[in-house]
Amino acid sequence: MTATGYFLDHLWLIPLFPLATAALMLSFGRRLPKVGVSVLCVGSVGLSFIYAVGAVFQLLAAEPEQRVAQQILFEWLTPGPMQMTGGHSIRFVADWGFLLDPLSSVMVLVVTGVGFLIHVYSVGYMAHEGGYYRFFGYMNLFMFAMLTLVLANNMLLMFVGWEGVGLCSYLLIGFYFLKKSASDAGKKAFIVNRIGDAGFILGILLTAVTLGTIRFTSQGLPDAEGASGILQALKAALDAHALAYGAPVLTGIALLLFVGAMGKSAQIPLYVWLPDAMEGPTPVSALIHAATMVTAGVYMVARMNAVYQLAPRAMTVVAVVGVVTAIFAASMALVQNDIKKVLAYSTISQLGYMFLALGVGAFAAGVFHLMTHAFFKALLFLGAGSVIHAMSGEQDLQKMGGLWNKIPITAKTFAVATLAIAGIFPLAGFFSKDEILGHAFRKSPALWFVGFVTAGMTAFYMFRLLFLAFFGYPRADEHVEKHIHESPPAMTVPLVILAGLSVIGGWIGWPEALGGGNRFEKFLEPVTSHGYLVMEDVKASAKTVPLLGHEGPFATDASRDELLRELQERNRKTSPVDYVLMLASLSIAGAGIWLAYQFYRTKRMAPELVAGKWPKLYQLLLHKYYVDEIYDAAVVERTKDLGALLGRFDRNVIDGVGVNGAGWLARFGSTLSMWWDKWIIDGLLNSSAKLMQLFSYPVRLLQTGRFSTYAMLILVGLVVLLAYYGHHVQVVLRTVR
Amino acid sequence: MLPIGHYLFLSLALFIIGVIGVVTRRNVIVVLMSIELILNAVNINLVAFSRLYGDVAGQVFALFIIADAAAEAAVGLGIIIAFFRNRETVLADEMDLLKW
Numbered sequence: 054m055t056a057t058g059y060f061l062d063h064l065w066l067i068p069l070f071p072l073a074t075a076a077l078m079l080s081f082g083r084r085l086p087k088v089g090v091s092v093l094c095v096g097s098v099g100l101s102f103i104y105a106v107g108a109v110f111q112l113l114a115a116e117p118e119q120r121v122a123q124q125i126l127f128e129w130l131t132p133g134p135m136q137m138t139g140g141h142s143i144r145f146v147a148d149w150g151f152l153l154d155p156l157s158s159v160m161v162l163v164v165t166g167v168g169f170l171i172h173v174y175s176v177g178y179m180a181h182e183g184g185y186y187r188f189f190g191y192m193n194l195f196m197f198a199m200l201t202l203v204l205a206n207n208m209l210l211m212f213v214g215w216e217g218v219g220l221c222s223y224l225l226i227g228f229y230f231l232k233k234s235a236s237d238a239g240k241k242a243f244i245v246n247r248i249g250d251a252g253f254i255l256g257i258l259l260t261a262v263t264l265g266t267i268r269f270t271s272q273g274l275p276d277a278e279g280a281s282g283i284l285q286a287l288k289a290a291l292d293a294h295a296l297a298y299g300a301p302v303l304t305g306i307a308l309l310l311f312v313g314a315m316g317k318s319a320q321i322p323l324y325v326w327l328p329d330a331m332e333g334p335t336p337v338s339a340l341i342h343a344a345t346m347v348t349a350g351v352y353m354v355a356r357m358n359a360v361y362q363l364a365p366r367a368m369t370v371v372a373v374v375g376v377v378t379a380i381f382a383a384s385m386a387l388v389q390n391d392i393k394k395v396l397a398y399s400t401i402s403q404l405g406y407m408f409l410a411l412g413v414g415a416f417a418a419g420v421f422h423l424m425t426h427a428f429f430k431a432l433l434f435l436g437a438g439s440v441i442h443a444m445s446g447e448q449d450l451q452k453m454g455g456l457w458n459k460i461p462i463t464a465k466t467f468a469v470a471t472l473a474i475a476g477i478f479p480l481a482g483f484f485s486k487d488e489i490l491g492h493a494f495r496k497s498p499a500l501w502f503v504g505f506v507t508a509g510m511t512a513f514y515m516f517r518l519l520f521l522a523f524f525g526y527p528r529a530d531e532h533v534e535k536h537i538h539e540s541p542p543a544m545t546v547p548l549v550i551l552a553g554l555s556v557i558g559g560w561i562g563w564p565e566a567l568g569g570g571n572r573f574e575k576f577l578e579p580v581t582s583h584g585y586l587v588m589e590d591v592k593a594s595a596k597t598v599p600l601l602g603h604e605g606p607f608a609t610d611a612s613r614d615e616l617l618r619e620l621q622e623r624n625r626k627t628s629p630v631d632y633v634l635m636l637a638s639l640s641i642a643g644a645g646i647w648l649a650y651q652f653y654r655t656k657r658m659a660p661e662l663v664a665g666k667w668p669k670l671y672q673l674l675l676h677k678y679y680v681d682e683i684y685d686a687a688v689v690e691r692t693k694d695l696g697a698l699l700g701r702f703d704r705n706v707i708d709g710v711g712v713n714g715a716g717w718l719a720r721f722g723s724t725l726s727m728w729w730d731k732w733i734i735d736g737l738l739n740s741s742a743k744l745m746q747l748f749s750y751p752v753r754l755l756q757t758g759r760f761s762t763y764a765m766l767i768l769v770g771l772v773v774l775l776a777y778y779g780h781h782v783q784v785v786l787r788t789v790r
Numbered sequence: 791m792l793p794i795g796h797y798l799f800l801s802l803a804l805f806i807i808g809v810i811g812v813v814t815r816r817n818v819i820v821v822l823m824s825i826e827l828i829l830n831a832v833n834i835n836l837v838a839f840s841r842l843y844g845d846v847a848g849q850v851f852a853l854f855i856i857a858d859a860a861a862e863a864a865v866g867l868g869i870i871i872a873f874f875r876n877r878e879t880v881l882a883d884e885m886d887l888l889k890w
Contacts, residue, residue, distance in 0.1 A: 758886035761821075765813045 056115035056153075056273075060107030061122040064151040067104045067161065068200035070097040075193035082186025094189035095172045098196055102165035109158045117579055123206055123273035125150035130209070152206035152269060156580040159420055160203035160352050163427045167344045168196050170547035174435050175336040177543030178442060188228060188334065195221035199345050203352060208257045208267040211353065215253065215317065218346045219246045225337040226330045238329035245326040249316015253353075256309030260360075263302050264290065269356060284359055298363050307360050307367030311374075314350030319401045320408060321378045325681060327401055331393040335438030338393060343400050343434050344427035351407040351423050355416045358581055362414065372412020372496070376503045379405030381678075383510040387517070388664075388674045390450050392437045395518050399474065400430055402507060406489055409504055415492035416581040417574040421562045422489055425481035428558045429473040432551035436467035439540045439548065440522055445533050450518065455527035459537045462545045464523045466552035471519045473555040475512035476642045481559030483638070488562060488574075491634050501634075508638055512645025520653035566631040797838035804831035818873075818880045822866045829859045 074097040082090060112120050130147040153161070172192060179188050198217025205211035219242075227239030260283065261267050270282035281289070290296040296303060314320070319327035330342045341347070354361060354371065361368055379402045386398035403426050410419030441448055443460050457464045473480035476487070486508060494501035527534055539545065562573035574581075652660050664671040673679070755766075775782065804827050811824025833852045840848025874880055 759883050760885070761813055761816070761882055768809060768813060 056112045056120055056122045058107075058111035058114070060104055061111050061153065062124070063104065064108060064122065064124050064153055064204060065126055067101045067108070067151075067165070068197045068204060070101045070104075071193040071196035071200070073097065075190050075197055078186050078190030078193060082190055085186060087180075087185055090186045090189050091176045094193050095169070095176060097193060098165065098169045098172045101196065101200065102162075102169045105161045105165045108153055109162060112153055112155075112158055117575075120155055120579060121270070121273035122153040123150065123270075124152075125206070125274070147207050147209040147267060149210060150206040150268075151204040152273070153204065154270075154273075154580055155577050156352070156355060156420065157203050159424055159577070160348075161200065163424050164196070164199050164203060164345050167427050167431050167551070168199075168340055170550055171336050171340040171344070171431060171435065174339075174438070174544050174547040175334075177541045178336055178438055179334065180541075180543075182334070184228070188225075191221050191224045191228070192337075192340070195225070195341060195346070199349070202349055206268055206270075208260060208269070211356075212250075212253060212257060215313070215349060215353075216250065218341070218349060219243065219250065219317070222246075222330070222341050222346055225341060226333040228333055228337065232332070235332040238326075238332040242326040242330050245323050246316045249313045249323055249350075252309045252312025252316070254313075256306050256313060259302070259306045259309060263296075263306065283357070287359055287363070296363075299365055300363070303360055304364040304367045307357070307364040308370060310353060310357055310360075311367065311371055314354050314408070315374065316350075317353075318347050318350030318404045318408070319378075320350070320374050320405065321381060324378060324382065324401050325684060328394055328397040328677070331391070331397050335393065335434055335441060338397070339431045339434030339438065342397065343430040347400060347404060348407070348423045348427065351404065351411065351419055354408070354411045355420050355581070358411075358416045361411070368412050368414065370412070371408050372493075372500055375405045375408025375410075375412050376493075376500050376507075377405070378402070379409060379507045380503050380510070381405075383507045383514065384674055385677050386514040387510060388671065391448050392440065392450055392453070392518065392522060393434070393448055395450070395514060396430070396433050396437060399433075399511065399514065400426075402511065403430065403474070406486065406504065406507070409493055409500060410489040413489075413492045413496035413500065415489060417577040418485065418488035418492055420577060421559075421573050422485035425473070425485040425555070425558050428481055428551055429470040429555040432466060432470040432548060432555055433474065435544070435548055435551065436463050436470060439463040439544055440467075442540050442544070443537045444529060445536050447529060447533060450521040452528050452530075452533075453522045454525040454529075455523070456537065457523040460539045462539060462548060466545075466548040467523070468519060469552040470555050471515045473559075474515050475646060476508055476638055478635075478639060479556075479559070481555050481557070484559035484562045484564065487635055487638055488564065490638055491564075491631055494630065494634055505637060505641060509641035509645040512642040513649045516646045516649035517653055520649060524654060564631070566635070791841075794838060794842050797834060801831045801834040801838070804828075804834065816881045816883055818870050818882050818885075819867075821882065822863060822870070825866075826859055826863065829855055 071094075074093045078085075078090065078094060085093075108122070112122060125148040127149050128146055129149045172189075175188065175192065179185055182188065195218060198214045198221055200214070202211055202214025202218060205214055223239045223243040226242050227236045229235045230239075257267055264283055264286035266281045266283060266286050268282045270284045272282070272284075287296070316323045327342060327347065331338055333342070361371070382398045382401035382405060386395050386402065389395045389398060403422070407419045407422050407426070410416070410422060439460065440453070440456065440463060443456065443463070444453060447453065469480070473482040476483045490501055490504050490508070493504050529537075561576075562571055564571050652663075676682070757763075808824045808827030808831060811827065812821050815821050815824065833855055836848040836852045836855070840846060840852075870880055873885070877884065879885075
């Protein structure tokens with residue numbers, strides 16, 4: 054049974070609802086009352102959520118292999134057939150089309166669900182802020198772009214959404230645009246993302262040139278033969294021996310796309326914009342810079358997993374960049390004092406985890422972590438927003454403390470999220486993080502170890518945050534202290550719901566080692582096993598292909614079959630190692646928490662003591678490894694120098710030689726031509742006039758202007774005529790007579 | 791009846807006096823009067839030949855010329871008065887505006 058139904062036929066409505074309200078807000082929002090703005094904007098996202106849930110349920114009704122719904126609204130670009138390296142031609146098209154498969158189901162539910170909760174929260178959070186309609190207009194525009202991104206059925210439409218979320222991110226980071234730091238942060242985010250986007254678009258072009266198509270798959274299309282997708286094109290190219298496992302061009306595509314993912318998902322070296330992005334309103338940080346937009350890179354890599362699985366070197370790069378980012382960002386989060394900055398570095402670190410998962414081939418685990426992270430990190434940000442709200446805008450952890458009883462709902466939900474991100478059983482973070490670490494261990498213990506240490510650091514810095522903000526003595530000013538109040542229900546209800554999700558959200562991925570079925574991974578299998586499917590097709594052909602680290606040809610089909618089965622089972626097999634790893638994760642999380650407790654609760658080891666012991670290390674961390682300064686010196690200043698150089702070139706060469714030279718030449722030329730005009734052309738004319746005057750002089754003498762002269766002349770003329778024609782007169786007279 | 795030659799002689803004398811007046815006099819009014827003399831010389835010619843040939847058409851023509859002369863005198867004097875108002879002169883040699 055294929056996936057059909059009302060909601061699947063109306064997939065295109067999901068992004069359309071927020072677009073409609075965004076358009077309304079940005080054109081007439083100023084004139085709408087606040088209630089109207091809230092109802093329309095939150096309602097449209099809610100409607101998208103309902104449609105998304107409906108669509109996913111209708112998708113689930115189908116068999117696992119049939120869970121693909123693709124709908125093309127219209128063809129967008131049709132540059133005609135392209136001749137491929139294999140000799141066959143493929144029509145290269147980009148449609149305005151939507152694709153719902155298990156992977157985009159997860160994304161669309163996370164985006165609309167968490168997005169809806171954050172919209173509800175924003176009604177409370179932004180209630181007293183100026184530009185209410187503008188905020189919601191941008192937020193809805195963001196929802197539209199993000200839903201376009203996750204539902205796109207081809208890379209170009211995905212890129213449209215990708216740029217759209219980047220734009221909205223820029224607009225919302227700089228929401229308080231009168232503040233210099235906010236508008237600067239917006240620009241920084243935009244510019245850093247441009248670098249990544251350049252990689253992404255090159256990746257798209259390379260895909261189009263290599264495979265002749267940028268549509269993800271032709272599954273779910275009525276004309277599946279004629280409308281080739283990337284998966285089908287990959288298969289065909291492998292069959293035709295045009296491409297092979299580990300082909301450099303596939304590595305190139307994978308790496309270029311990963312550059313895009315680095316920018317959007319804040320990985321080293323393009324992560325610098327995300328901490329600054331915290332200048333935006335807190336709901337923005339929750340929605341865009343924690344739950345949804347920054348995970349777009351993860352989604353994109355997972356979406357292109359077929360290419361990545363055929364590019365082992367790129368996979369290694371992804372894994373290493375991911376894990377290095379994870380530990381690097383976690384180390385910076387250890388010493389930050391701004392509540393949102395801690396969460397920002399935490400987000401970068403968790404995104405690193407996701408890329409680690411993708412890099413070791415555990416695409417489902419990466420997406421799983423994406424989902425659970427969306428729950429608890431959105432909750433953390435919203436909780437932080439609630440704290441900031443209660444503290445009259447204070448963001449410095451050093452000026453908080455003792456909030457546990459004053460804002461109980463915020464505090465308790467925040468604690469749940471902290472436990473979840475620290476990876477405490479049985480909260481969401483435990484399952485997803487453990488999945489990733491388990492897969493990483495099977496791939497390489499070294500990767501696992503770094504991730505493992507990061508997990509301990511995560512627990513430490515999150516509990517540091519918790520203890521500093523909610524426990525101990527209040528360190529705020531007196532009048533701030535007096536104003537502390539729990540947030541309105543519009544803010545606390547989303548917190549409670551997200552807290553619930555942070556607890557139970559991981560249970561759908563309950564691992565088999567603990568008696569579960571890991572239903573999440575099975576749900577995503579039709580998407581994430583594409584690489585295997587491709588390889589199965591390769592196996593059918595005579596060519597021997599080295600598979601996933603197993604170099605060299607395989608003797609028989611049987612051994613390849615075996616290997617393939619082993620590859621598929623390897624990820625799922627339960628072994629004692631799993632239990633050891635889980636225990637290790639739990640214990641390092643526990644160690645991190647214990648350490649944080651020692652540091653920030655009992656004060657037995659004051660953090661100042663540690664900082665004093667290794668002052669250089671502390672300064673290094675506090676200044677975020679001086680990366681911003683290094684970038685400033687290495688890139689920004691050099692760019693400015695280049696600009697100055699080009700400016701001088703412009704002034705001296707272009708302006709000096711070019712423009713002014715041309716001006717001088719034109720003036721010289723016109724002087725020449727003026728001279729020519731004055732003396733030659735005019736001279737000729739004047740001399741002809743002078744000649745005329747000369748010749749006309751005697752005639753002029755005749756015209757005296759006195760009529761007596763004229764009368765005289767008439768008389769003379771008459772006399773002359775009569776004298777000359779006299780005989781005629783005589784003849785006439787004779788006749789008369 | 792006087793022979794035709796007398797009339798013609800008188801006519802010729804009048805015509806010559808008129809022409810001399812037109813050509814020589816500076817005062818425009820005198821010039822105008824001289825033109826009247828020329829016209830009347832023509833009239834005498836016409837009437838004389840009308841009498842000679844017994845054809846009344848000549849006398850009718852003379853009457854037309856008298857009417858024409860009256861009209862011409864009126865228009866001419868009008869122009870002279872208008873000119874005099876502008877230039878305070880009726881001397882022909884000062885009427886040289888058309889000469890550049």
